[in-house]
Amino acid sequence: MDVMVPNTFKVQKFIKETHDTFTIELKSLETKNGFTFEPGQFNMIYIFGIGEIPISISGDPNKSGILVHTTRAVGTVTKEMAKLKKDDIVGIRGPFGRPWPIKEAIGSDVLLVAGGIGLAPLRPVIYHLLSNREYYGRIILLYGARTPQDILYRKELEKLRSRLDIDIIVTVDRAVKNWTGNVGVVTTLIPRAPFDPINTIAMICGPEIMMRYTIVELLKRGLSKENIYVSMERNMKCGVGFCGHCQYGTEFICKDGPVFSFKEIEHLFGKREI
Amino acid sequence: METLEKILVNHPFVQGLAPEHVQLIVGCAKNVVFEPGKYLFRENEQANSFYIIRTGKVAIEVYSPEVGSIIIQTLGEGDILGWSWLIPPYQWRFDARAVELTRVIELDGTCLRNKCENDPALGYEFMKRLANVFEQRLDAMRIQLLDLYGKK
Amino acid sequence: MKIIDIQEIDNLISLLREMNYLVVGPTIQNGAIIYSQITTSKDLPIGYTDDQSPGRYRLIKDKKESYFNYVVGPQSWKKFLYPAIQKLYTAYFKNNKLEIEREENPTTKYAFIGVRSCEINAIEIQDRIFFGGEYQNSRYKGLRKNCFIVAVNCSKANSNCFCTSMNTGPEVKSGFDLVLTEVINNSHHFFLIDSGSEKGEEVLSKLNTREPDKESLELGNKVIEETKKQITKQLETEDLKDILLRSLESPVYDEVSKRCLACGNCTMVCPTCFCMTVEDYTDFFKTKAERIQKWDSCFTLEYSYIHGGSVRVTTGSRYRQWLTHKLASWHEQFGTSGCVGCGRCITWCPVGIDITEEATKVRRIAEFQTTSMEEI
Numbered sequence: 001m002d003v004m005v006p007n008t009f010k011v012q013k014f015i016k017e018t019h020d021t022f023t024i025e026l027k028s029l030e031t032k033n034g035f036t037f038e039p040g041q042f043n044m045i046y047i048f049g050i051g052e053i054p055i056s057i058s059g060d061p062n063k064s065g066i067l068v069h070t071t072r073a074v075g076t077v078t079k080e081m082a083k084l085k086k087d088d089i090v091g092i093r094g095p096f097g098r099p100w101p102i103k104e105a106i107g108s109d110v111l112l113v114a115g116g117i118g119l120a121p122l123r124p125v126i127y128h129l130l131s132n133r134e135y136y137g138r139i140i141l142l143y144g145a146r147t148p149q150d151i152l153y154r155k156e157l158e159k160l161r162s163r164l165d166i167d168i169i170v171t172v173d174r175a176v177k178n179w180t181g182n183v184g185v186v187t188t189l190i191p192r193a194p195f196d197p198i199n200t201i202a203m204i205c206g207p208e209i210m211m212r213y214t215i216v217e218l219l220k221r222g223l224s225k226e227n228i229y230v231s232m233e234r235n236m237k238c239g240v241g242f243c244g245h246c247q248y249g250t251e252f253i254c255k256d257g258p259v260f261s262f263k264e265i266e267h268l269f270g271k272r273e274i
Numbered sequence: 275m276e277t278l279e280k281i282l283v284n285h286p287f288v289q290g291l292a293p294e295h296v297q298l299i300v301g302c303a304k305n306v307v308f309e310p311g312k313y314l315f316r317e318n319e320q321a322n323s324f325y326i327i328r329t330g331k332v333a334i335e336v337y338s339p340e341v342g343s344i345i346i347q348t349l350g351e352g353d354i355l356g357w358s359w360l361i362p363p364y365q366w367r368f369d370a371r372a373v374e375l376t377r378v379i380e381l382d383g384t385c386l387r388n389k390c391e392n393d394p395a396l397g398y399e400f401m402k403r404l405a406n407v408f409e410q411r412l413d414a415m416r417i418q419l420l421d422l423y424g425k426k
Numbered sequence: 427m428k429i430i431d432i433q434e435i436d437n438l439i440s441l442l443r444e445m446n447y448l449v450v451g452p453t454i455q456n457g458a459i460i461y462s463q464i465t466t467s468k469d470l471p472i473g474y475t476d477d478q479s480p481g482r483y484r485l486i487k488d489k490k491e492s493y494f495n496y497v498v499g500p501q502s503w504k505k506f507l508y509p510a511i512q513k514l515y516t517a518y519f520k521n522n523k524l525e526i527e528r529e530e531n532p533t534t535k536y537a538f539i540g541v542r543s544c545e546i547n548a549i550e551i552q553d554r555i556f557f558g559g560e561y562q563n564s565r566y567k568g569l570r571k572n573c574f575i576v577a578v579n580c581s582k583a584n585s586n587c588f589c590t591s592m593n594t595g596p597e598v599k600s601g602f603d604l605v606l607t608e609v610i611n612n613s614h615h616f617f618l619i620d621s622g623s624e625k626g627e628e629v630l631s632k633l634n635t636r637e638p639d640k641e642s643l644e645l646g647n648k649v650i651e652e653t654k655k656q657i658t659k660q661l662e663t664e665d666l667k668d669i670l671l672r673s674l675e676s677p678v679y680d681e682v683s684k685r686c687l688a689c690g691n692c693t694m695v696c697p698t699c700f701c702m703t704v705e706d707y708t709d710f711f712k713t714k715a716e717r718i719q720k721w722d723s724c725f726t727l728e729y730s731y732i733h734g735g736s737v738r739v740t741t742g743s744r745y746r747q748w749l750t751h752k753l754a755s756w757h758e759q760f761g762t763s764g765c766v767g768c769g770r771c772i773t774w775c776p777v778g779i780d781i782t783e784e785a786t787k788v789r790r791i792a793e794f795q796t797t798s799m800e801e802i
Contacts, residue, residue, distance in 0.1 A: 003561050004719070005515050005528045020425075048519045049708040049715045074425070074733045089524035091517070116423030146423040173418050177343040180373050183333065184347045185417045188410070192352050207422045213413070235731050237703050240561040241759075243722070244701030245729060247751065250671070250758035255560070271674060273743030 003240050006046045006091025007031070009067060011084050017070060018150050021117060022082055023058065026067040026090065034064030035092075038099035039124035040231060040259045044239045045069065045081070046091030053077045054236045054254070056121035057095060061128055067092065070120040070152065096239040097258050100125050101229055105201035108227075109137040111193065113214050115144045115186055115206025119152045121231055122205050126160070133165055140167040140195050144186025144210070147172050148179045167194055186210065190217035197222035203259075205231045212270055215262055225263040232258050232265070249274060278303050282379060285326050286352045287403055295396045302385035308332075308372035314355065315366045321358035322383035327351060330376025335369040347414075348373065354407055359383025427620045428635035429642055432493065434617070435467040438576070438604075441632055442537040447574055450506060451539035452496070457485050459499030461506070464539065471496060478584040478769070481778030491615070494540055494608050497584045498768050502697030503545055504552060506536050507569050514704070514717040531565050537574040541602065543595030544587075544766040546577060548697030550601055554760045555700050574625060577602035581610075581649050583656040586769030588782055591661040594766040596653045604630060607646040618646040661767065661782040662789065669792045670754040670785065674746065678787045683742035685777045690723030692771035692781075693748065698756075698764050701729070724748050745784075753785055 009026035016022050028035060037057050046052040053075065059068030073082035084090070102125060110129055114122050122141075129139050145151045151170060161168045169189050171182035182189070186206075202218055204211045211230045218228055232253050237243035239254045246253035249268040251260070268274050279300045282288045288296065308314055314325060314332060325332075331350045335343040346368065349355050355378070358366050364383065390397030430438075442449050443465070451464045454471045464470065475488040476496045488495050513529040541549075553570060556563035580587075580596040589595030598605045603626030607618040618638060621627040638646075693699045703722040708715040722729060724747045730737035738744045756764030765781070772780045 002514075002528055002564060004563075006526060008524050008526060046517075048517050048524055049706050049712055051706055052704065087522065089522070091524065091526060144423075146421070150423065171348075173421065173423070175345045176341055177333075177335070177345065179345060180331075182331075182348045182350075183345040185414050185422075187417060188414045192350075209417070209420060210422050213417055233732055234737065235729065237722075241559065242556070242561070242563060242700070243703065244724065244751075245703070245722070247747070247755065249674075250755040252759070267672075268674075273738045273740060273746075274674070 003093065004238065004242075006044070006052075006093045008089050009092045011086055011088045011090065012066065014085055017152055020074070021070060021072045021150075021152060023068060023070040024081070024084055024090075025059075026069070026092065027065070028067070028092075029089065035067045035095075036064045037061060037095035037124075039102055039128050040100035040121060041095035041097045042121075042239070042258065043067075043069070043092050043094030043096070044236070045077070046093070047077050047080045048089075048091075050080045051077050052091070052093075052237075054096075054239060056231070056258075058120045058123045059127075060131075061124050062131055070117070070123070072117045093239060096254055098256065100203050100231075100259050101201055101261075102128055106135045107137070107199075109195040109200040110139050111195050111200050111202040111218075112139075112141045113143075113186060113190070113202060113204045113206070114141065115210040115214075116146065116150070117152065118204075118206030118210070118231075119143055122203060123153065125203060126166075130160075130163075130166065137199065138167065138195055139165065140193055141169070142186055142189045142193055143168070143170045144189075144206070145170070145172050146174065148175055148181065169193065185213075187213045187217045190214065190221060201227050201229070203229045203231075208233075215269075225266060226261050228262040229259055230262060230265075232260060278305060278379065281305075281328060282326070285328070285379075287326055287354045287407075291399060295393075295399060298389050298393065298396055299381060299386065302382045302389065303379050304382075306378050306380045308376045308378070310372055310374055310376075312372050314370040314372065314376075314378070316369045317366055319366050321356065321364045321366045323356060324359055324381040324383060324386060325355040325370075326379040326381070327353045327355060328377040328379065330378075331373040332376055333371045333373050335371055337369065343369065343371075347411075354404075357404060357408075360387065360404070427618055427638055427643065427646075428630065428633075429638045430617050430619050430633055430635050432467075432615055432617065434633055434635075435470070435493065437633055438629070439464060439466060439539070441629055442574060445535075445629075447535045447537035449537045449539060452494070452499070454485065458483065459485070459496050461499070461501050461503065461538075461540075467493070470494075470540075475582065476584065478586050478773045479778075480586065480772050480780050481775055483773050490610050492581070492608065492610055494578045494606070495581050495610075497580065497582055497587060498542055498545065498770060500695050500770065500774055502695070502768075502770070503538055503541065503549060504697055506534075506538070507549065507573065508552060508556070508566055508700065510721045512565065512719045514719050517706075517715045517717065519713055519715070531568045533572075534569065535572045535574070536569065537576065539576045541575050541577045542580055542768075543577070543598045544589045544592075544768040545697055546575065546598065546601040547592075547594040547766045548768070549575075551698045551760065551762055551764065551766070552700060554762065558760065574629075575602045575604075577605040577622075579605065579607040579646075579650050580653045581608050583653050584769065584773075586659060586772040586780075587657050587767065588659040588661050588769060589767040590654060590657050591659075591663060591782075592763060592765055592767035596657070597650045602626070607649055609642065609645045609649060611645070614642075614645065616642070618642065659769070659782055661765075661785060663763070666785060666789065667754040667757045669789050670750050673788050673792045674750070676788045676791055678784060678791060679742035679746040681787075682745050682779060682784055683740060685779055686741050686745050687776060688725045688741045688744055689776060690725040691774045691776065692779075693723040693725060694721065695770040695774045696752075697766065697768060697770070698752075699723075703728075724751070749781060749784060752781070
């Protein structure tokens with residue numbers, strides 16, 4: 001087996017999520033064993049003749065039969081991915097990377113803070129927490145999107161919201177009158193979010209600036225640096241520490257991350273051009 | 275029934291304020307309820323109220339002829355609303371609409387201004403608390419301006 | 427330890443060729459020492475030596491008919507073990523079907539002749555990168571396990587050498603199959619030879635050797651001692667990792683960016699630099715794509731590109747990435763420095779930037795808590 005060579009997967013379903021985001025559901029063409037991963041891990045997705053990029057896995061970790069990726073069409077590869085349809089074939093290498101601290105969070109409140117497409121890498125955590133509900137305290141999802149039309153997994157969130165054992169608070173950066181939800185950046189939800197600061201694990205995923213300001217608010221609420229986790233993004237060509245591109249200080253984001261505790265990367269976080 | 279004073283001292287904005295100062299502002303306060311869709315105030319109206327939100331949700335809006343009302347921010351339980359009563363020419367800059375059934379304590383602007391003028395200790399304490407809110411709103415607004423999830 | 431006459435080098439090359447090794451060694455090409463296939467000792471840079479200083483490299487006639495009296499050239503052995511361009515796989519796309527055909531591992535058995543101590547250390551550092559961790563690069567590993575190393579103790583150092591600071595030379599101590607010391611003076615020209623492995627012993631037993639006398643052994647030792655004396659450049663490595671990691675905002679990087687051209691030469695000539703990128707080469711009809719892996723450099727803008735822009739825009743930040751990776755992060759990542767003190771990056775820098783000087787400046791500023799470039 002060569003870690004640099006992808007396995008082929010067939011598109012089972014293409015779901016348009018918002019105007020620029022979509023989900024693909026994939027099935028392995030090479031094995032019947034399914035695809036197992038841990039929440040927070042990513043795959044390198046290869047599109048024939050175009051290239052390969054890292055994309056986090058967005059499916060349910062308990063359902064190994066189907067591999068789910070949600071992404072936004074912004075770059076060369078993702079724009080090509082946006083054209084995929086049922087039965088198309090892509091190459092997959094993975095899963096790679098260190099997952100979200102779902103084991104460390106057992107017995108604690110879990111606060112998920114997502115911004116934009118940053119909800120996609122956190123979705124497997126939600127699935128995991130809900131299917132192991134008794135192991136966790138309160139579960140709170142704070143999600144910030146650009147506009148109501150940009151809310152990812154909207155139907156699913158609405159359905160989840162009807163459960164009584166998870167708090168979901170959504171906010172958008174801008175809206176017009178027919179929106180009855182919150183307007184304001186996601187950080188404004190933190191001061192009054194219902195969690196116990198001394199017994200909470202926070203997992204944050206979104207643009208780096210959003211994560212920085214979220215951390216500021218969480219520290220104000222009294223969360224410790226070890227209990228705040230972020231998922232980092234850098235250029236990646238291999239996923240296994242061979243290409244060098246994703247280095248962040250002494251860390252390789254691909255294999256030492258992408259999930260880090262704030263404590264681990266505090267000395268680098270927000271420093272320029274690291 | 276809860277007294278106005280009891281409600282006030284439990285609100286994050288008032289929490290920790292000296293009892294004599296609470297007494298002073300209670301004198302300017304009254305309980306008000308807004309049905310969904312009702313406006314607390316509209317742009318350019320005279321501003322003479324300071325709102326301490328107990329429950330509900332208020333949208334701060336600006337009207338545009340092309341798209342209608344644009345929501346700039348929503349406020350809810352634990353927030354305060356409105357500072358135009360403090361700053362001349364005492365006119366509201368935006369619209370404020372109750373999105374849900376909203377219960378507020380409304381403090382009379384002129385009454386508050388006079389009490390703050392007469393008791394600088396209360397005035398300073400009040401301004402510190404407001405400055406805190408200004409800072410949070412400004413921070414949030416700056417991040418909002420970055421349009422973080424937009425196309426780069 | 428044995429002695430072989432200089433003519434015996436031809437026997438060594440023939441023996442290795444008979445054992446199906448592709449013998450590569452130093453040759454003269456384009457005015458530099460280039461590692462390339464050799465078939466006889468005549469291919470070696472006999473009678474040549476080099477002159478190196480920051481940003482300068484010249485091949486010059488040696489006073490003696492020496493075989494290995496040069497210091498390292500622009501290339502290192504990584505060009506064989508970790509080729510600059512490698513095909514990973516070919517993807518075929520026909521009738522909406524994607525098929526991926528992995529490129530077979532190369533099976534070449536290389537015999538490297540003339541490997542220096544710093545270079546052996548560099549190869550061992552790359553071993554850690556490519557098969558020391560969870561993931562394995564089987565292409566590299568295969569070539570590496572097959573290769574035969576004929577090392578040479580340096581008989582000369584240049585002003586850019588600092589292997590003594592990095593504890594990587596000049597004396598070859600391990601990691602070789604055979605090691606040579608070239609002894610040359612008015613009355614003698616011979617090689618001391620020793621084996622460092624069973625494979626090496628086997629080859630050595632087939633060569634025409636004789637036992638060395640005390641004088642020959644002393645002459646051999648003298649070669650190494652003299653070379654050590656020629657090494658003047660130093661890098662103070664004590665606490666260097668910690669100093670560099672806590673000085674990420676050192677003004678030195680701004681200063682160096684005024685000279686650095688971000689050409690990436692230092693990364694290309696470095697025997698341990700391993701960064702790579704991958705590209706698809708498609709045919710005209712888009713039915714076939716070759717997936718190619720190529721050396722990359724942290725000095726390019728594309729290297730740190732994420733959607734929206736590059737993370738490391740300024741040259742200073744890219745130089746910092748390179749220097750701190752080499753001398754600091756490497757320790758955390760691979761348990762060793764990424765620098766072997768070969769001096770290539772200094773010689774081949776078009777503007778002569780010296781890694782030891784820059785690291786020292788960062789140290790001085792950190793130690794003296796000064797931010798003034800003039801004071802250091």
